[in-house]
Amino acid sequence: xxxxxxxxxxxxxxxxxxxxxNKTNERNYESxxxxxxxxxxxxxxxxxxxxxxxxxxTLTFAMxxxxxxVTLQVTIMGFNWPMNFGGRPFIAFPDFVPxxxxxxxxxxxxxxxxxxxxxxxxxxxxxxxxxxxxxDDRFGLWIGADNDGFDADEIKEFIQELGxxxxxxxxxxxx
Amino acid sequence: xxxxQVYGTPVLNEKKGPLGGPRWDREPLVLNGRTxxxxxxxxxxxxxxxxxxxxxxxxxxxxxxxxxxxxxxVSGTLFTGxxxxxxxxxxxxxxxxxxxxxxxxxxxxxxxxxxxxxxxRQKWRTGVNRSAEAMTIFAVMTAGVFPAVHxxxxxxxxxxxxxxxxxxxxPNFNSPLVWDIFAISxxxxxxxxFWYMGLVPDFATVRDxxxxxxxxKIYGLLSLGWTGSNRAWRxxxxxxxxxxxxxxxxxxxxxxxxxFDFATSIVPGWHATIFPPYFVVGAIFSxxxxxxxxxxxxxxxxxxxxxxxxxxxxxxxxxxxTTGMIVGFAYSTEFFMAAYSGxxxxxxxxxxxxxxxxxxxxxxxxxxxxxxxxxFWFKKMRRSIPVMFVVSLLVNVGMWFxxxxxxxxxxxxxxxxxxxxxxxxxxxxWGLTIGSxxxxxxxxxxxxxxxxxxxxxxxxxxxxxDDGAGVAAQHPQGAH
Numbered sequence: 046x047x048x049x050x051x052x053x054x055x056x057x058x059x060x061x062x063x064x065x066x067n068k069t070n071e072r073n074y075e076s077x078x079x080x081x082x083x084x085x086x087x088x089x090x091x092x093x094x095x096x097x098x099x100x101x102x103t104l105t106f107a108m109x110x111x112x113x114x115v116t117l118q119v120t121i122m123g124f125n126w127p128m129n130f131g132g133r134p135f136i137a138f139p140d141f142v143p144x145x146x147x148x149x150x151x152x153x154x155x156x157x158x159x160x161x162x163x164x165x166x167x168x169x170x171x172x173x174x175x176x177x178x179x180x181d182d183r184f185g186l187w188i189g190a191d192n193d194g195f196d197a198d199e200i201k202e203f204i205q206e207l208g209x210x211x212x213x214x215x216x217x218x219x220x
Numbered sequence: 221x222x223x224x225q226v227y228g229t230p231v232l233n234e235k236k237g238p239l240g241g242p243r244w245d246r247e248p249l250v251l252n253g254r255t256x257x258x259x260x261x262x263x264x265x266x267x268x269x270x271x272x273x274x275x276x277x278x279x280x281x282x283x284x285x286x287x288x289x290x291x292x293x294v295s296g297t298l299f300t301g302x303x304x305x306x307x308x309x310x311x312x313x314x315x316x317x318x319x320x321x322x323x324x325x326x327x328x329x330x331x332x333x334x335x336x337x338x339x340x341r342q343k344w345r346t347g348v349n350r351s352a353e354a355m356t357i358f359a360v361m362t363a364g365v366f367p368a369v370h371x372x373x374x375x376x377x378x379x380x381x382x383x384x385x386x387x388x389x390x391p392n393f394n395s396p397l398v399w400d401i402f403a404i405s406x407x408x409x410x411x412x413x414f415w416y417m418g419l420v421p422d423f424a425t426v427r428d429x430x431x432x433x434x435x436x437k438i439y440g441l442l443s444l445g446w447t448g449s450n451r452a453w454r455x456x457x458x459x460x461x462x463x464x465x466x467x468x469x470x471x472x473x474x475x476x477x478x479x480f481d482f483a484t485s486i487v488p489g490w491h492a493t494i495f496p497p498y499f500v501v502g503a504i505f506s507x508x509x510x511x512x513x514x515x516x517x518x519x520x521x522x523x524x525x526x527x528x529x530x531x532x533x534x535x536x537x538x539x540x541x542t543t544g545m546i547v548g549f550a551y552s553t554e555f556f557m558a559a560y561s562g563x564x565x566x567x568x569x570x571x572x573x574x575x576x577x578x579x580x581x582x583x584x585x586x587x588x589x590x591x592x593x594x595x596f597w598f599k600k601m602r603r604s605i606p607v608m609f610v611v612s613l614l615v616n617v618g619m620w621f622x623x624x625x626x627x628x629x630x631x632x633x634x635x636x637x638x639x640x641x642x643x644x645x646x647x648x649x650w651g652l653t654i655g656s657x658x659x660x661x662x663x664x665x666x667x668x669x670x671x672x673x674x675x676x677x678x679x680x681x682x683x684x685x686d687d688g689a690g691v692a693a694q695h696p697q698g699a700h
Contacts, residue, residue: 056684079450082256082425085456085682088450098457103466121382121390132519143399143477151406154424157466158413161459162420162444165452169445177428179448180421201346 047216051076051189052200053175054209056098059085062184064209069186076189079189080179102160110152114145175215183210249344251526252682259527259683263674264426266522271669273522279665280322285658286360293369302372305343306646310639311631315649316370318623322506324404324478325499325619328471329507330356331411332416338460344535346526351518352511354417354671358663359510360408362656367400367650393448396480403477410470417456420446422672450667454620477498488565489573489630492557496551497536501627502622505543507639508536509615516609518668526675534602540615541596547622548590565635577642588618600627 056062059081063088066079070093079088089096097130122128123136162168179185186209197214202210230244238244250259296304307314330352337664380401382391391398423443430436446452466668479499482490513534519528529650557568573582592614595601602608628643645653667673 055585055657059303060685080448081450081453082260082448083677084453085422085450085681086282089454092450094451094454097455099458100462117316117391119384122393126388126390128392130392133394137394138420140394143473143480144393145475147399147406150470151409154410154413154463154466157459158417161417161452161455164455165449167444167446167452170441170445172427172440172445174447180425180428180446181260185448195287 048216049190050173050215050217051175051187051191051216052197052204053080053185053187053213054204054207055176055178055211055213056184056186056208057210059184061208062186063087065186065209066202069188074192076191080175080185080187081171082180082184083181085184089160095218099157099160102108103157106156107149107153109152110148111145112153114148115141118144131179142145173217176213187215223595231437232594247370248684249347249527249529249531250679250688254526256680256681256683256685258263259679260429260640260676262427262524263422263527263641263672263676264429264680265671267426267672268429271470273519274517275669277666280516282450282658282661284667286662287653287655289655290367292648292655293365295650296648297369297372298374304452304646304647304648305589305642307370308641310634310641311628311643313370313627313631314643315652316366316630318620318627319429319653320337320363320366320370321499321623323359323366323656323660325475325506326365326501326621327356327359327407327411327502327507328475328503328646329511330354330359331467331471332504332507333511334414335464335471337354338464339468342535343617344532346675346682347529347532347538348511348515349678350418350671350675351413351515351667351673352507353411353418354667354673355507355510355514356411357408358621358667359507360404360411363551364404364408365656365659378425379668384575389549396477398483399477399575403474408465410467411505414467416461417459418675418678420444421677422675423455424448425676426672463647474502474628475503487630487634489551489569489626492554494550494553494557498547498554501543501546501550502589502619505540505547505623506615506619509612509619512536512540512608512612513616514664515604516612517673518673522668524674526681530603531577533605533608534599536598537602537608537611538650540611541593544589544593544615548586551586569630569633572633573625576629576633578625578632581621581628585618585621585625588614589622593616 056065056066060079062079062085066088069077070091079085079092081088117143119136122141127135129135175187176183176185186204186207188204189195191195201212230246233243233245235242236245254262292304307316330349333345333352334349368374371377371380380391380398386548391401393399404493420443424446427436427439427443430439476496476499477493483492485491485494494671515528515533515536517524555570558570572580592611595607595611631644633640
């Protein structure tokens with residue numbers, strides 16, 4: 046027995062999707078999304094999404110990387126096993142700058158990469174692929190069946206009015 | 221009014237101007253009015269068909285080179301020892317460091333294209349960044365082999381890392397060689413993740429086209445379950461921006477630190493403050509040379525001429541011309557510094573470079589790097605495939621010899637004539653050098669067959685959706 050999971054509209058042009066996203070956003074659904082083959086500019090404000098918080102993750106981890114590099118080098122060169130290299134000070138700080146930079150970049154970069162995917166629940170070995178055309182040349186508007194007061198016929202009509210090429214149901218086998 | 225259309229020049233659009241007059245438009249980045257679906261088809265097609273004959277022949281040669289590379293390393297260095305190579309007193313840094321610096325330099329163009337041109341909003345980057353960054357990763361993989369071979373006992377290479385050990389020893393953090401370990405490994409890691417970041421949506425595209433279940437499974441794993449949700453794109457875009465911002469100073473730092481390996485020593489010809497910018501520009505120059513060497517056959521074999529257009533190649537040639545002149549300027553500045561410093565040793569080493577034992581290497585370097593790219597002042601030459609292919613090969617040769625000249629001339633004849641010697645490359649050294657190209661091309665050729673060689677999502681994002689034939693006509697909502 047398959048269960049209705051949501052309704053989606055298929056659009057041909059990104060501008061149509063932005064228009065549709067604007068209208069859908071006004072309805073304050075809990076569960077809805079847009080699917081595009083490439084990042085469409087203007088879709089974030091249309092969906093009412095704010096600017097990504099990702100830079101703060103990068104900054105935090107870059108600072109952790111910086112601290113790691115300073116701690117590593119100062120501890121090793123100054124305290125754990127101080128050695129005299131050509132009469133330089135044990136803690137020759139300018140010499141530590143390159144590795145401070147490298148580790149900041151390394152930690153910041155890796156956290157950015159993992160931040161993007163982990164925050165989206167990826168890697169996901171069994172993703173729900175609603176329509177295979179959304180990674181090719183079509184733009185999708187999805188409204189989930191788990192929204193409060195979900196009325197399939199009303200939503201189909203709504204998406205049709207927004208100018209969708211096709212309005213389809215997504216069903217999955219219930220466990 | 222009939223205007224003669226010269227390929228690559230702006231296109232005249234009558235009555236498209238803001239006041240109804242004529243307007244000159246740039247040629248679009250994707251030619252021949254491709255639709256989004258055709259872009260997907262064209263880029264994915266090579267992945268979904270059997271390899272062509274040129275690919276098989278090229279791959280055969282690459283495998284042969286990789287086999288030479290591997291056997292020289294295994295039988296020569298690992299089983300027999302460093303004596304198989306030409307390095308000896310006084311030239312302790314021979315073929316290994318020449319090749320290491322050469323390959324690291326090759327990598328720099330990929331990061332430059334994907335990161336610096338991203339920050340500068342150069343949209344033509346989208347057609348070539350995927351392959352240029354693949355080149356970066358394979359070049360760094362090739363470069364990384366050389367220091368490991370050069371230490372002689374490659375199985376102890378992990379001693380270079382700082383980890384608590386029973387010998388109570390740490391690396392010396394005052395040494396640029398230790399900085400290099402951190403710089404190169406960070407560079408390799410960030411390049412791979414940046415590259416993979418862009419690949420994830422494209423792998424999802426390949427997954428959704430796949431028919432064979434195994435292919436679906438493999439690309440499904442690689443795509444991490446990407447669905448194209450805009451809630452994910454929102455973070456993905458900002459992450460690309462951040463990683464570009466991180467990779468830009470990173471790429472500058474890497475070759476700066478490589479140049480510190482030389483510049484912080486007291487050897488004449490190496491001890492110069494000009495080294496960091498000189499090395500970075502040289503790296504970008506050589507990397508763009510290699511980019512052309514790879515892209516010219518690739519775009520024709522994989523039929524990507526509509527995506528990697530003549531305009532892309534012309535832009536690359538302009539970078540080659542600019543950086544070639546900066547490199548030539550750096551060569552001349554070195555002579556000025558030697559003369560103006562009044563240092564006896566510096567003066568000798570530069571006279572010796574140009575007119576001494578290794579004069580031939582010096583003039584190969586100077587002519588290939590400073591003179592040959594001057595041909596790109598002419599538009600006809602910038603847009604001629606045979607010319608640019610030959611120039612790109614000469615640039616590779618010239619930049620290999622640049623590292624050869626820097627290392628060999630300074631070490632063979634330094635302060636005391638009693639300490640002088642010659643450096644002759646042994647057959648094993650030649651095997652290592654030529655083999656490294658086979659190793660590198662082997663990876664690149666495999667990449668051409670299994671990865672989307674053009675960033676599908678990024679090309680679509682700079683492509684006007686109304687350009688594609690058929691989309692505009694079926695656009696139901698009109699303009700809003």
